Amino acid sequence: MSEPAVMTSAAPVEVPHEGLPPGFGLGIAGKVAFSIAVVFSLFQLYTAAYGALPSQVVRSMHVGFLLLLGFGLIANLRAVSPLARSWFWGLGFLGFLTGVYNWVFYVDIIQRTGFLTRTDLVIGTLLIALVFEASRRIMGLPLALIAGIFLLYCFFGNYLPAPFIHRGYDFEQIIENFAFGTEGIYGTPIYVSAAYIFIFVVFATFLEKAGMIALFNDFALGLVGSWRGGPAQVSVLSSALMGTISGSGVANVVASGQFTIPLMKRFGFRPAFAGAVEATASMGGQIMPPVMGAVAFIMAETLNVPYADIVKAAIIPAMLYFGACFWQVHLESGKAGLGGLDKASLPNPWAAVRLHWPLLLPLAALVYLLFAGYTPIFAGTMGLALTVVLILGTPLAALIGPLAFRLVFWLAIGLGAASFMKYGVDILSLVILALLIACATFKGGRETIRICIESLAEGARNALPVGIACAIVGIVIGTLTLTGIASTFIGFIISIGKDQLFLSLVLTMLTCLVLGMGIPTIPNYIITSSLAGPALLELGVPLIVSHMFVFYFGIMADLTPPVALAAFAAAPIAKESGLKIGIQASKLAVAGFVVPFMAVYTPALMLQDAGPVAAAYGYPVEVAYILLKACLGIVLWGAAAVGFLFARMAVWERLMALAAGLLLVMALPTTDEAGFALAALCIGLHWWRSRKAVRAA
Structure with a gap:
């Protein structure tokens, strides 16, 4: 977070x-x-x-x-x-x-x-x-x-x-506007930091202390480690899983990159590519439901919509983002002639789940509560409380035996679930208090209490930069509110977009990328959405889609040279230039650059407004059709960027693949038909040429 x-x-x-x-x-x-x-x-x-x-x-x-x-x-x-x-x-x-x-x-x-x-x-x-x-x-x-x-x-x-x-x-x-009331420093961003973000940062810290990172790493290593380009695939999957609880970006690069980047380099990947894989996958954690990044909570509060609506809008784009990462790793590995890790030496992913399955309960409870309509504050508090119960219960399980502890644990969960609508927080608070008293009576329990106290302290420390960013960006929001300068910028974008929406989108994208050269995602989103969000809405872009457009490019700014924070965070670990890593990361994150544009023209990609396909065949059919186009586009762009599909691609094949992908995205009359036809021709010709080369060899 x-x-x-x-x-x-x-x-x-x-x-x-x-x-x-x-x-x-x-x-x-x-x-x-x-x-x-x-x-x-x-x-x-x-x-x-x-x-x-x-x-x-x-x-x-x-x-x-x-x-x-x-x-x-x-x-x-x-x-x-x-x-x-x-x-x-x-x-x-x-x-x-x-x-x-x-x-x-x-x-x-x-x-x-x-x-x-x-x-x-x-x-x-x-x-x-x-x-x-x-x-x-x-x-x-x-x-x-x-x-x-x-x-x-x-x-x-x-x-x-x-x-x-x-x-x-x-x-x-001016002082009253910025230092008192709710329009300046104490505005919406700091409210979201205090009410939502802090809770989820502490929640992620407790889960990490409970062993969730080890579970994710073992699961990812066992599940995809044997695939082509195994170590890089592990990096993508583990970062995606970490994104479900932390939503952090650059911090994830530093934390998980210590393990994944050296492993990728030893396996044969170029240092720049290894660093780019970790940077791209880690930044994707901010768009990975259910927790996502801190911006998602600010967006929900700003738009006054349930947080679950933001999560729903992010599901398909997140799948496409990480799918593009998996696909390009697969292609890069094929181009370099790299296989996978020895399956016999890898852990069993399902054995790791069976061993640590209780850790999934807080995450499952969090997802259920968010989609059941409860507030993020309540959902995060309940998830955190369950995590504390699990941590404090571990030494008791060793003391009284696993069977007895399971009976007590499920009895407490059953009682909590039966009356949690009204007394959930109170019941869990009493359970935690009882566990604290019990743990304080023996050495192993006291050590567990110390771990919980350390988690509280580290959670506050981890939330510090987010909170400071939310406080300082209140100055920007307060200025926009006080002076009305935002209306000038909005009018400028509308004047361009009334004839060319695409130019307005490009202008908004460039604004996000330029701002992102010096500031984190949170202030980047808040500033740009305040300026460009209303303008895109006036131009007919659905509300959530317009803000997700800004959100995505705020994230992409951390991967885009010349100032790519995530790439430069990976540089010391990969022992490679941050600029080279940023260039590779921009290729890997192709979905992050394309999906927002696709969603503007076809909002069904973010499960928003229905289009003409939905009117004729139903909404699920339209979503499936848009997803098919997006996946095919990602396949083509990945091949064009890497220069490999079934074999190394010629320049004309890469240009054909790029053109076919663009036609599928443009959403103009007959462009879909032309895109599918050109894609089939490109893939068919390349397959025929690669088979011919194999037979000749």
Whole structure:
């Protein structure tokens, strides 16, 4: 769910000290940061489960904790002198006090809206400055720079020429817009971070601690390791499975790439290709249901639609994305003459599932609750609670015996399911409390409790960069709301698209890719969807499809040179140029570039509006037809990109394959018929030529 913590990758490697996991610092300062992270998680979990505080208070405290933990970790991991450490800790506590101020004076601030006191202005100014500094330190300069340009526009936009001029705003109005209320820093992005994203990041952390990564790796290795290009296929499948719980991108490259990239290189893949496979598959985790990336939750909240609708729209595109990865690995392996791993040496995938099947229960519960119409907050909380029950129950199973524990476990699950509509969270809370008391009585149980506490701390640390990005991007949203500059951009796109929708789509795509050169997917999506989303909607693009279009190209920006974050994250592991990896990744991610365009012209690809085929034959037939076209297009583009199908392809064959794929996507009169005919001719001629070459040899 989270973007990678820049500060963690830049921090020096440290050895666990005094029982603390790495990543928090050493000594007393490390213990303080660790404790803050645990309290942060407990605060967010409590408010998610019981919702006792007003939303404005939860948002302000969420930002306060982000600033306290963020500056605390900067002090512990980056500061090189005692004075610098004191300075950053001081900034962190000031940031936390801004949240406490909003909590203590919550009612007073509401009552004096429009008439802020001098203290309010000081606190608001301090909050904005600290959010900018935290963003610069944690997320890098580009995002803070973009937000700073928007903020300066609020102050000085009244001096610009038309059409960019606005009426002008005084200092107090700007501070109130950004630092109080729900239009700036405490806007929708930070609400989603506090309500949804944090829960799912902690959920993923607990699942990882419970052994879900090992299960996914063993399952992927056993299932596809023997296929042609086995190690690369394992990377694709394991990243797809990891995407179902984490939705992270660059962080997945660093985590799983340590294992998959060296394995691919030893097997015979080129370093650039090995790095590209890991980068492409890991970034696909953000579009892989059911959890997807943090953007999916922001999208659901922005569009005011159930999260399940976002998941449904993403199912087929996610299948096509990873299917394209599998297919191009298959072709590249054939071109290089590579087979698969020795099946006898691989683990049994189904044995791994039988051994660790309880880990699938929280994920199954999550999927059921999301599609049953429950809120993501409730679904994530219940999934997390079940995971905690599983982790705490493991030492008890060893103590009382597996059979007795199974009886107790299923009895508790049965009772919870029977009354969970009304008392689900309360029942699981009591079960967790009972398990904690039981585990505290013996050594193995206490070790398990320590693992849970570490998971709380690491979950908060993993959620930190996402939360900071959501806070700083509130400056951009607040500017768009205050000044109305978005309408100028929307009018520009509409003026182009009323005659040429394709040009508007290309313009939107380029905007996403350019923004993505310096900022993560979340602010990229929020900025671009605020500018281009309404314009695409005006041009007739369905609501969810228009936002998914922006979402996809925000992800593609992390794979596209010259600044491909995922590719450069894989570069040190692959020992290859990040630029070369980015070029290979752009080829592998062909579905990510094409599917959004296909969905605009044929929304059935995202299970949206029905088209002419549905009117004649029914909606399922249209979906199947669109899926067939998309799959055939991916087959052709993969062959054209790699230069291999049944054998090495000639240049004219690759051009024919590329043209046939484009005809299938264009969705114009007779282009489908021409595309199918050209595809059949291309594949037939290439098969005949390859068979002829084999007979001649």
